[in-house]
């Protein structure tokens with residue numbers, strides 16, 4: 001019996017699944033070089049041209065299928081692939097080397113494509129770095145056409161498998177049929193790659209960034225993909241399977257229980273009503289929002305529009321997507337956040353420079369306030385989509401009152417132009433500010449006078465307040481939502497909002513942490529917005545407790561001085577108030593090795 005082995009990577013799409021391995025492809029095709037005669041060069045060139053044409057046809061075909069299945073936005077990604085095929089300097093270098101070195105075209109092609117993708121993968125700018133995977137993906141297709149080899153077609157799979165690959169191109173992920181591909185794991189990748197985003201919208205458990213998993217598994221092996229913890233277990237032992245099975249059964253029966261409260265309000269036992277909404281990245285996420293019982297969308301991240309394309313999204317594209325979401329969640333609300341590119345966000349071709357400190361650089365609202373063409377097109381689309389009355393606007397990365405005033409002036413200008421054109425929109429559309437920069441939290445009382453609501457972005461608020469890079473594993477231990485400094489800031493923002501008669505929500509990950517729910521509730525938070533999958537647990541906590549007890553807890557934790565004490569105490573209280581939930585969490589932790 002082969003030994004169990006655990007590989008660690010990055011969790012990008014939750015869920016746990018056990019299945020048989022299907023290797024889509026590993027890192028490299030081995031091409032043996034051989035010399036050719038000068039007279040054979042035209043023949044090699046003709047083969048190369050044929051391979052390029054065949055690859056172009058393939059990509060256009062996939063683009064068409066994806067456009068039909070998943071929408072035009074997803075299909076746009078392939079424009080970058082088509083551009084690689086047409087890259088003059090790449091093609092010229094291949095032809096030059098062919099003339100000079102007189103080796104088989106497959107070999108020359110592979111050498112040049114590897115050189116190009118290596119150069120791109122070392123560039124600091126994440127957008128350009130991502131082009132490396134486009135080059136690799138297209139390169140593999142061309143090579144397979146040259147070799148007369150067909151890449152495995154995921155849409156034709158006959159049985160359930162877990163796909164293991166060096167990298168998955170967007171075309172691979174999109175071709176996956178949920179019934180047959182039950183999970184996947186890759187050598188490379190990050191949370192913000194196209195693949196990760198697609199995996200989440202397909203709701204397939206996935207782990208990426210496993211370094212060399214393709215070297216350790218073979219077709220037919222049994223693996224367990226744990227998309228919660230970011231691990232892949234090869235040949236799981238009986239004991240491991242037993243633990244996971246227990247967890248699955250427990251989660252399944254707990255989910256059945258949670259299912260029963262799906263359509264009930266997020267209301268405490270003593271009648272405090274909370275709005276519990278979901279975070280989304282694209283209109284395709286809406287079914288999941290509805291299935292998990294969220295009340296609309298509390299954060300629509302709109303960065304996805306700008307990625308994987310060479311041009312700017314048009315006002316019409318924005319409008320269609322926003323309208324689709326507004327209609328689907330109606331009569332619930334959708335809060336559309338204006339574009340927040342920069343930092344760790346999906347990068348696009350936009351002229352955001354390569355900066356030393358991108359998290360503190362020219363991003364989000366800072367970019368929009370300078371690039372009025374980009375900002376106004378988005379604002380016009382949001383306003384037009386507001387005509388049903390359920391759309392709100394939110395500005396990201398606000399650092400002080402001046403930015404809000406300026407953004408509001410621009411919004412006013414856009415409204416006046418719409419009035420002139422007699423284009424309908426909701427005149428009393430609510431406008432909010434994200435509070436995610438410490439200076440905004442500290443001046444929340446001033447900002448509150450210019451907006452209708454706040455949404456606390458704890459992902460960034462924690463990183464900036466504690467000086468902890470939110471994507472750096474080395475300092476992850478310092479990233480503490482229960483740091484007393486963070487809780488003080490959150491409480492002061494909530495009070496500033498209420499004292500000024502506006503409501504306040506939270507859309508950072510902290511809003512989806514059941515152990516934090518009672519504290520936030522007790523501090524007076526009015527709205528929680530989190531990933532769809534976290535909604536049922538948070539709702540369960542809210543419906544199981546009294547607001548009065550939550551207030552007492554929020555008060556009590558102010559007497560502690562360390563994050564650990566606060567976390568420990570909050571969990572203890574939750575254990576008492578919602579025992580079955582904490583039982584779940586504790587059991588999960590027990591075999592987290």
Ligand code: PEP
Nearest residue numbers: 436457458459460507508
């Ligand atoms: C946040 O910073 O908490 C937030 C919700 O925004 P994002 O994660 O998109 O930066």
Ligand code: MG
Nearest residue numbers: 436457459460
């Ligand atoms: Mg943020």
